[in-house]
Amino acid sequence: MIEFSHVSKSFGEKNVLNDLTFRIEKGEIFTFIGPSGTGKTTILRLINVLELPTSGSILIDGKDTRVSERDKVALRRRMSVVFQKPAALRGNVFQNVALGLKFRNTQSEEIQRRVSEALGLVGLEGYAERKATTLSGGELQRVAIARALVTKPEILLLDEPTANLDPASTERIENLILSLSEKFGTTIILSTHDMVQGQRLATRIAVILNRTLGQVGDSHEIFYQPKNREVARMVGVDNIFEGTVVSNDAGLATIDINGTPVIATCSHLQGSRVTVYMRPEDIIFLVGKDGKSSARNELPGTITRVTPMGPNMKMKMDAGITLVAIITRRSYDELGLSKGASVYASFKASAIHVVKNEE
Amino acid sequence: MNEIVDGFIQAVELIVSLDPEVLEITARSLLISLAATAVAALIAIPIGGYIHFREFGGKRGLVTIIQTLYALPTVIAGLFVFLLLSRVGPLGFLGLLFTPWGMVIGQTVLVVPLLVGMTLIALSGVEKTIQDEVISLGATSSQTIWTIVKEARFAILGGVILGFGRAISEVGAAMIIGGNIRGYTRVLTTAIALETSMGNIAFSIALGIILLAIALLVTTALFLVQER
Numbered sequence: 169m170i171e172f173s174h175v176s177k178s179f180g181e182k183n184v185l186n187d188l189t190f191r192i193e194k195g196e197i198f199t200f201i202g203p204s205g206t207g208k209t210t211i212l213r214l215i216n217v218l219e220l221p222t223s224g225s226i227l228i229d230g231k232d233t234r235v236s237e238r239d240k241v242a243l244r245r246r247m248s249v250v251f252q253k254p255a256a257l258r259g260n261v262f263q264n265v266a267l268g269l270k271f272r273n274t275q276s277e278e279i280q281r282r283v284s285e286a287l288g289l290v291g292l293e294g295y296a297e298r299k300a301t302t303l304s305g306g307e308l309q310r311v312a313i314a315r316a317l318v319t320k321p322e323i324l325l326l327d328e329p330t331a332n333l334d335p336a337s338t339e340r341i342e343n344l345i346l347s348l349s350e351k352f353g354t355t356i357i358l359s360t361h362d363m364v365q366g367q368r369l370a371t372r373i374a375v376i377l378n379r380t381l382g383q384v385g386d387s388h389e390i391f392y393q394p395k396n397r398e399v400a401r402m403v404g405v406d407n408i409f410e411g412t413v414v415s416n417d418a419g420l421a422t423i424d425i426n427g428t429p430v431i432a433t434c435s436h437l438q439g440s441r442v443t444v445y446m447r448p449e450d451i452i453f454l455v456g457k458d459g460k461s462s463a464r465n466e467l468p469g470t471i472t473r474v475t476p477m478g479p480n481m482k483m484k485m486d487a488g489i490t491l492v493a494i495i496t497r498r499s500y501d502e503l504g505l506s507k508g509a510s511v512y513a514s515f516k517a518s519a520i521h522v523v524k525n526e527e
Numbered sequence: 528m529n530e531i532v533d534g535f536i537q538a539v540e541l542i543v544s545l546d547p548e549v550l551e552i553t554a555r556s557l558l559i560s561l562a563a564t565a566v567a568a569l570i571a572i573p574i575g576g577y578i579h580f581r582e583f584g585g586k587r588g589l590v591t592i593i594q595t596l597y598a599l600p601t602v603i604a605g606l607f608v609f610l611l612l613s614r615v616g617p618l619g620f621l622g623l624l625f626t627p628w629g630m631v632i633g634q635t636v637l638v639v640p641l642l643v644g645m646t647l648i649a650l651s652g653v654e655k656t657i658q659d660e661v662i663s664l665g666a667t668s669s670q671t672i673w674t675i676v677k678e679a680r681f682a683i684l685g686g687v688i689l690g691f692g693r694a695i696s697e698v699g700a701a702m703i704i705g706g707n708i709r710g711y712t713r714v715l716t717t718a719i720a721l722e723t724s725m726g727n728i729a730f731s732i733a734l735g736i737i738l739l740a741i742a743l744l745v746t747t748a749l750f751l752v753q754e755r
Binding site (some may be wrong): 213216218237238241244245247248249251253254255257258271272315319396506 | 656657659660661662663664665666667668670674677678680704
């Protein structure tokens with residue numbers, strides 16, 4: 169439905185997007201994740217035809233977005249945008265939410281009905297008469313979402329939609345996004361820096377790094393099979409090692425990482441130079457060697473660093489190679505772990521993602 | 528000194544007793560300047576909107592010229608319109624010289640640049656994010672312009688009030704184009720100029736007080752609008 173083909177965008181001398189090619193299908197929830205300032209907002213503005221690409225082309229239903237002003241308005245009327253910092257116009261909440269319908273010359277009874285419906289969806293019943301410019305950031309964000317929904321868009325563009333919201337409102341908005349997708353088949357395109365939100369909502373995820381596309385895929389591909397180091401770092405794959413395949417027995421390879429042998433499932437042949445990726449959540453610790461474990465890898469070592477992270481503990485372990493692991497605080501306590509403790513790091517051969525290095 | 532004090536006392540009497548001539552001159556001043564301001568607003572706000580929303584060559588230069596015309600001397604505006612409306616001028620056939628309508632034209636010429644400039648300032652005071660929001664909500668170009676102008680309405684109204692202040696307080700154009708004809712084109716400022724030169728200090732002071740009162744009202748209105 170939306171097709172980017174070698175799209176680049178510069179503002180004057182400054183290049184903000186470089187050579188993006190991807191396709192968003194109808195009915196998808198498509199998420200852009202990436203650090204701030206990497207051009208996610210510009211991508212949404214390009215889709216909304218607020219900007220045109222400097223080079224390359226954007227097709228919406230097969231038609232280029234470089235069209236007359238009138239046709240741009242027609243395209244925009246199929247979509248709605250919730251900007252990262254929504255703007256409040258003068259007047260009350262009702263008038264703000266009704267704006268898109270007013271532009272479409274909707275009948276006033278219909279406007280009345282749909283505005284109160286939209287305010288209900290975002291949990292702002294009774295806010296209609298409030299002055300829009302006096303709302304808090306979170307309230308304004310929800311007004312902006314209501315304003316976007318009221319026109320029943322085919323495509324909904326959300327730029328960091330929950331950045332200003334408390335956890336309860338965030339959950340409400342996320343559920344709303346999912347139900348819009350299910351009930352109306354709305355194509356939803358959002359940007360977020362929150363990996364977990366991306367994972368919770370998205371059918372597919374695009375990682376934007378250094379002004380270009382790092383990787384596109386479903387959440388499993390993005391979080392467990394990163395294409396390269398940059399994507400891996402971005403999505404929290406903390407264990408990244410260079411190694412060489414020393415043997416491969418029907419898809420079960422032994423990889424030498426600086427003298428430490430690791431067993432992984434992969435098809436790369438003996439002698440291949442590879443990069444090995446593993447999520448910190450996929451490592452578990454054992455105090456003694458456990459013969460019963462199905463994990464192929466059990467590396468002995470010492471815990472060198474412990475960092476509490478809410479309900480989890482992040483640990484660094486020296487096992488010849490430095491591993492990063494995240495375990496729950498509960499298992500940390502039950503195992504009686506601490507800095508300096510000797511443990512075995514256990515992980516499955518299938519938990520390791522192996523990518524052959526480009527020559 | 529006594530003369531001035533006497534003048535003041537008589538002036539207050541003239542105002543309090545609702546002297547018919549004072550009232551008539553005041554009413555005419557208000558009508559002419561209000562009409563000029565209204566016409567100027569109808570011309571200047573769309574021009575301001577056009578300049579703000581359109582990109583064209585020489586935009587910067589045009590804005591500079593408009594800003595220079597803020598200080599257009601009233602006698603020059605008067606002279607210009609006088610030449611236009613005089614019997615031999617291009618608009619002479621309209622027969623508007625030495626009529627209140629001619630004065631409205633003169634004051635309109637004075638107010639338009641100021642009001643275009645104020646409209647430009649008001650519109651650029653509306654944040655870019657609001658314009659993006661409006662466009663992305665599916666507004667056509669004219670809906671966008673209208674919505675942004677409405678968004679800037681208080682600032683634009685401030686400009687309108689300022690324009691009215693310029694119109695009612697000017698004397699040059701009113702004198703040259705109107706001719707200060709008693710009972711027909713005589714307004715507060717031209718009457719003060721004439722009565723003072725004739726030694727009718729009390730009458731001048733009375734009109735002066737009224738003019739200042741109007742100025743005070745205008746300033747207060749401007750203040751209230753900007754408070755919004």
